[in-house]
Every structure is written in structure tokens, then in C-alpha cells.
Amino acid sequence: MLKAEINITLKRTVADPQGLTIKHALESLGYKDLGDVRIGKLLVIKLNLKDKKRAEQEIDQMCKKLLANPIIEDYRFKIEKE
Amino acid sequence: MVKPDVYHSLGLSDKEYQDILRILKRKPTNTELAMFSVEWSEHCGYLCSRKWLKLLPKTGKYKTLIGEDSGGIIIDDLAIIFKMESHNHPSQIEPKQGAATGVGGIIRDIFTAGARPIASLNSLRFGPLSQAYNKYLLNGVVNGIQFYGNCVGVPTVGGEIYFDESYSGNCLVNAMCIGITKKEKLIRARAYGRGNAIMYVGSSTGRDGIGGCSILASNEFKEGQDKRPTVQIGDPFTEKCLIEATLEAINTGYLVGIKDMGAAGLTCCTSEMASAGNSGMDVELGAVPRREENMEPWEIMMSESQERMLVCVKKGKEEQIKKIFLKWDLNASVVGRVTDDGLVTIRDNGKIVAKINAHALTKAPIYDMPYSKPRYLRKLNKLEASKIPDAKDHNKVLLKLLATPSIANKAWVYRQYDHMVQTNTVVLPGSDAAVLRLKGTDKGIAATTDCNSRYCFLNPYRGAQIAVAEAARNLVCSGAHPAAITDCLNFGNPKKPESFWQFKNCLEGIRDACRSFNIAVVSGNVSFYNESPKSAINPTPAIGMIGILNDINKACSQNFKHEDDAIILLGYCRQDLGATEYLKEIHHLTKGDVPQLDLKLEQAVQKTALEAIEKGLVNSAHDCSEGGLAVALAECCISNKDKMIGANINKLNYDMRLDALLFGESQSRIILSCNQDSAGKLRKIALEFKAPFYVIGKTGGRVLRILNDTEELIYLSLEDLYEKWGGSLQKKIEG
């Protein structure tokens, strides 16, 4: 069994109004030392696979096909043994 | 000398480049070239369409207002401002954000005129739901509309959704917004008065959609979703704050003009505000709030970041205006001053990067496009009806038609939209038109969008006329006087003569229908290049129409209200099989000529219905459209799920094909229901207007039954009808 953790965020060049709003909220609570705040999704997918290479290929395809929209989103993932 | 491939890639022709040289009397800078390329793009400059748009009537029976970015009508002391706009190509690539930013953009066009947005509508077209990508698009677009519209607090009160193969690969997302204000609060998109401030308000500027909208909208999809432009992200929360701040700022009386940074952002705003105000402006890009670093001047000028506006503020009042925007946590920065030299001067930290005559920049060339009648028409317009067998089981046909996505109940969609916020919605989505009250008056407005694109494909001129006539009919059925139009003209590549012929003929159809109704086209938008690798879309001139109810308490809806009411048909049933939903769904034919339209008859029918509704004689009114008489009657029976009422239609006696009688789409027909003892009064009104009037049956029971003479054609329980009509769309989307 393998476990993939996939992070999907908006591309750096794409505006992230949610992140910006959260940044303003944090600042108004007194947290002044903030750079960018970006918001994204975390997906955890368990795979009935043993071959890590193959798992990587499959997860990459899933991201491209469905999980992320490559026009506005970046994704990265790590795969570990369960 | 700029290399031809550079300006070509920006979409400028050799001739256009020569014109630029002539205007500037020198070589353009990069920034100038970029500015010309967007101002002279089809998307901003309407190069191909402008000549023909002039045909559309700008005046009508209601007093009109035509602004730079929107238009409207005057009712008493109120201005009602509205406009519809397309966001097709962005939605095809990223449906949620494409649709969301479409909604956001059209709302900004309304409140930058000084009007509070009070309602949104939308007109959507997708390919068949049997294809997964079309399903993804529909889901994404609905999600985007609800995400933006619900948050921004403008109710989405109506619209239409149709499915047709021609939209596979190029969906249509047309968003319409309506706003109201006291007429003295209106404001134009103009900058004038030397020394007045030019202020940037709203979100920061990033590299969003650079070359996106303008370039994108001028190129058809060759590789579909492989295209990777920057798509903008909608921020309805910021927009909501912008609405409140802007209306507050307008209330001060310190604003001279205001304009949304839509397509081509700062370029359009600076040049068009200066040009419309017969002035110039000197703008410093260093003062523009930015989200990204190291942006080139041309990038800042081209950026299409959302939720930004340019405001011209009276000199000396800058601080007061700034304070209002800061209160709402919005950027507000003086970026320049109005000049009287007629030039748009753009500086990057003092250094001049562009200096162009505003009129010259905004006066895009007008092209006279060649057109020719498409060859497909001769073949397709011929319909040999004798070769098409009548259906054996009309019940089955009716159930199938009710379940087709274009006809089926759209509750799955509109229940995801907040259609009640602002507490004006008197007739909720799902009837012929949405009806809104105007608080503080007895009046109301009704709004609808309409276009049968199959009609426009098979007969563009008449199809467009019917779109106008049907929109008016929908409003009349709600108890409103048709008042004015906004149009969103979606077509294929204008450089193809057959495509352009469709455009020209549709425009002439709209013009002639508007003249007949004496209503104006007050605003609109043209979207060309709606093509997939396979084909162009059906010509789709979406009509958004507004009507006025003199007494909001007389608002009418389509569903039968009481048992034992008389059911009346206004209009004629003819053997109109061509171009029908029935032919398409049952016989898989998109053929024939579209139904006849006699505008005099249309007027007679509409005037009769409206007068009867206004006199309080009518309990329900519904127009016959796709699916014909049988579908319309079924909808009258079942569209209020909590109170479905059957009907016995036992007084028809026609000598024609039975499928044509039941499912033919003869125009100018309205189904009314009224108390039995009002039928006589109604007949008198019909006589007066010379409208065909038939009592065809009565309401009641739990069954829809339709007879022709003594032959029973339809006998279906309300539950069976509802099951097909009510649940099909959701099943197809989720299944």
C-alpha cells in the first residue's frame, strides 16, 4: 500500500484573493511579519500499488486530468509507504 | 521599424500598422504598440461589426439612455440600466473562473454607471451532456455563477440553458446584469476638466490575462483545452466592497466619471475615458498598486486583473474619495491628471512610454466584411414532411421531450443561485420571466433572456426576429410591457462570408422586430470566433429584454392556479414542424424552415394577454415555445410542484398532422387560464385586438388529457409528467 499526499495551489502568477483576505485578517490580529499567504488543497490518496515509480506516474496523470487545472493551478506530491 | 511578425502576432495587419505610423508620425514604442493592438482588436474595437450595429434602433417607446459601457431606460425618476456580455472563451478553458469573472465584469459595468445591481441573468449554451467535458463545463459554469453571484449579493433571477452539438468545443456564457438608481445619480465613463484627478481603485495589478481577453477572443480554438493563457480569478468579496464604496463615492457628487477596467484594463480605461470626455490624461504607472514585481509598462497597461476601476475625481476632493475606498479596505491611488491636449500620456517613473491621441487610439478601423448566403441552407430548409412518419404514441413523445435537457426543469441549476437576496424577487425562477418589485413604487420590472439558435441556424433573419418576439411574449406573460433590449451576439469567424451573412441577417431581424415592438437596443456585446475545430456554433444572438409592470400586484406566472379554470389559447396552431425540438429529438433532424412569424398577429396576441392580465382577469399565462402546445400545457400543470393541477383539453379540432398539432412550434401563441366567468370578458379583449381566441379546455384533476375532436392524443398523470420533467437534468448531470 502506498500513500500519496498531493498539494494543489494556484500558480504563483495567478491572483489568490482568498489568500490575500486571510493575510489581511492575520495582519489585523497583529501578525505583521507576513509575506504572501496562499491557500490550496491537500488530497490524500491511498493506492493499491507496490511500485513507487508507477504510482508516481499515475498520480501525475490524475493531477493533469482531473485534480488540478494546469491553466491556473500547480501541484506537487509525495508518495510514501503506508 | 517594428518587425511585421511582431505586430502580426499582436493581431495587427500591415495596413493597420501603417495607420499607426501615420497617427504617431514615428515608430511606436512597445507600450504604444500593445495599446493599439488591444484597442484595435475585434474584442474592443468592433472592427467587423460596427458598421452593422448602427442598424439597431436606439430609441423606442420608453426613454432610453445609452452610456459608454451600458444602457437603459427611464421610468419616472428611476433609471434602469442593463447589459449582457459574453465570457465564452475563458469559460471553455476554465469554466468556474471564466463564468465567475464574466458575472463580475457585467456587474461592474452596471455599478460604474451609478446604478445598484439588483439582478443577474444568464444565457448558457453547451454541447450534449452525453460528453463528459460538456458536463464538466456545465458544472463548472454553474459553480462559477453561484460562487460569484451569491457572494456579491446580486440575485441570479433568471436565464436559459440550451444544449446542442454545435456548442461542443465552444460553450457560450452570456451574463446579464440589471441595476437601478435615481436618474440624477447616473454617471458616465468619461474624464474631463483639466487638473481633475485620475484615480485607480480596487484590487492590485498582476500579470492576469495579459493578451488574454483581447488576443484570446480573436482566435478560434485550434487545440481546445491545450491553450494555456492566463485565466483571471474572480474575487466577489472585493467586488461587493467595490459596489458599496463606488456607490458611496458617487453619492458625494465629487466624481466626474468612472469606468471598469475590463478587457485590456488600463489601456481601454485611459484612452476611452479621455476620448469620451474630449480630453487627455497624463498617467504615472509608478503609482499603480501592483501585486507582482518587475512588471513592464506594457504589461501594466494590458493587465486584465479583476475588480479594478479608473475614476475621474474633481480636483481637491481626492482625499474624501480615497477615504471611502480605504474604509472598505480597497486600494485608491491618484495615478494621473486630466489634461486638455487630447493625448493619453503614459509614464513609467517619469519616463514617457506612450503618448497617443485618444480619439485616434479609440477610433478602430471599420471593416466592410464580405458575406454570402450559406450553401447549407438550400439543402436544410427543404423538409419533406410526408417522409417523416407521425409518432404512434404521442404520450411517449411528450415524456421524452419533457426529459430533454433543453426543455427539462432547470431547478437543479437555479436553486444553486441565491435568487432572493435584496428581497425584490416576486416571481421566482422557473416561470416565463423573472419579476422584481421596485421598492418604494407600485411598479415592477420583468426580465428574460431568449434565443432559439436552431431557428437562427436555419433562418437567421427570422430566427432573430423570433428571439425578440419570444422575449417580449415571455415578459407579457408575466404582466409586463416590453421596454428595451440588450443583445449578446455570438457568432463564428466573421472573416468567413457565410458566417458573416448569419451575423448580418440576425442583426436585420433584431432591428425589424424591435421596430415593430417600438423598443430600443440600449446595450450589447459582440462575440465572434466562436468555433471549434469541427464547426462554428449556431448563430446565437441572445436577447435580454426588460419589461415594466405598472402594478406589481398584477404579476403573473405560468402555472395553473385553480381547479375548474377555463384554459384559453391565443393564436393559431399551424403545421409548423420545421426546426422544432420534436424533429431534433425524435427524428434526429435539424431541418426545415423555422415557423412563420407575423408580427401583427404577435402584437395582437401580446396586447390581448397583457390587457387581460392588467385587468386582473388572468390566473396564469405561458407562451408556447420549444416542444409546442403539449409541452407548454404540461408545464402549466406541473411547474409548481407543491400544487400541480391537471387539465382536460377537449375542444381542439384541427385537421392536421397530430405531431404538428401537439409539438409544432407555431409562434405567437399564449396559453391563459382564468375563472370560468372571466372568459367572456377575455374574449371581448381578444376581439378588440383581433387576436385569435379559443377556449380549449379546463383545469382540474391529476391528469393532463389532450383530445383532438374525439381522438385522445395525450393521457398522462401529473406524477409521470413531473418525473420526466423535474428530475431529468439532475440525473443527466450527476449520472
Added chain:
Amino acid sequence: MKFGVVVFPGSNCDQDCFYVIKDVLRKPVKYIWHKDTNLDGLDCIILPGGFSYGDYLRTGSIARFSPVMKPITEFAKNGGTVIGICNGFQILLEAGLLPGVMLRNRDLNFICRYVYIKTENNRTRFTNLYNAGQILKIPIAHNEGNYYIDPAGLKELRDNNQIVFRYCSATGEVIDQYNPNGALDNIAGIINRKGNVLGLMPHPERSAEKELGSEDGYFIFQSIIKWLNRKRTW
């Protein structure tokens, strides 16, 4: 007697609430900007619906840190009348003025439509004009109305009669079939233990006039007025 309607950035039912109080009930009302901290002279505070801060993090989570929430918490502690509608309810939950949390609707979609709710407790300052068990037709419009609380919390709500409204059928059956969003125990509205803070997902301000299709929500406001009046004459 005076009402105050709080305006957070992103509130969008503030003007609707204001309109109902001023033009339908004809009572004095004013807006309270979320940065104001002065509630002097106010007898009832309304936290309206909308999308405060876009609901960009969690509904109500940012609004509850607005400066106005401090005096409102104080006001509530002193027995002042507070009503949170939709997003206002969500803010009250985040602020801890009411127990529980809101989850996304069961079918993951925004839902805008009329529902029926049953008046489970008519002995509150918000419901004293309804009959016990009275069924109200009233619209909802939300993405996150799926109320949740742990079993101990639910028991407490029940034991103390804090569940004021439950989703039901037109005839009053409180069963899952008529639960639009998956809310635990069909909960549509609750009060705090003291009975002076009400949160509800349905929108009474959208159903306070006949021409909009239902007047059933009108009596929530009228109940408050009746209660405030009685208090004054004591």
C-alpha cells in the same frame, strides 16, 4: 426601542434586514459598521446574512474578530437581544455565543429555496407570537447550513429546550427527507441557554411581506418588538 444591523465587509443581507425593520415593521434602526464599538441605545442587534470576508477561510471565522464583536459579546452577556441570520448565525457560532459548528451542505451545493420549519420552542423572545409547533414557510440560501454538535452538546440543547426551529414537511413531519442540508437533528435554529441570542439559517427578512410569497418570518421580528415593549413597561 432601536435595532442595529451590523455591516461586515461582505454582508449582503444587511440592507434587507434594515428595510424590514424600517419599512415593514416601522421601527427605528441603524447600521453598525463592523469597526464601530458603540452600541449605546440599541435594544436588538441583528447579524445579517451574506459572505463576510467572502467566507474565504471558514464561514464567520474572520468576522468574529471584527472590533464590533467585543461589545456585542458584552451586550449578549448582559442579556441583550441578538439575532444572527445565516452568515450571522455562523459568526455567532465562531464567536462562541452559540454552541456548535456549521459544515458544508450534505449535497455540497449552495441551496436557495423555500423550506418549512417547525417552531419547537415558542416561549422565547423571538417566537412568542407563534403557536407551539407552528409550521413556517421560509427561504434558505446557504452553502454551509449543515449544523453539527457533539452528542453531549446535542443533549444539552435538547434538555434546555434550546432548539427553536427544525426543518420539516409542509405538514410538520420532522424527518430526514425534509432536511435540506443534513443538519443534525434537522436543526434550523437555536438559542443560547439564557434565551437572548438566536441563530437561524432561514431568512425571516425574506419572508416578511405578502408580495414576496410568505409573511411567516415577519413574526420573528414582531415577537422581538412585543418582548422589548413588555420589558419596557415593567
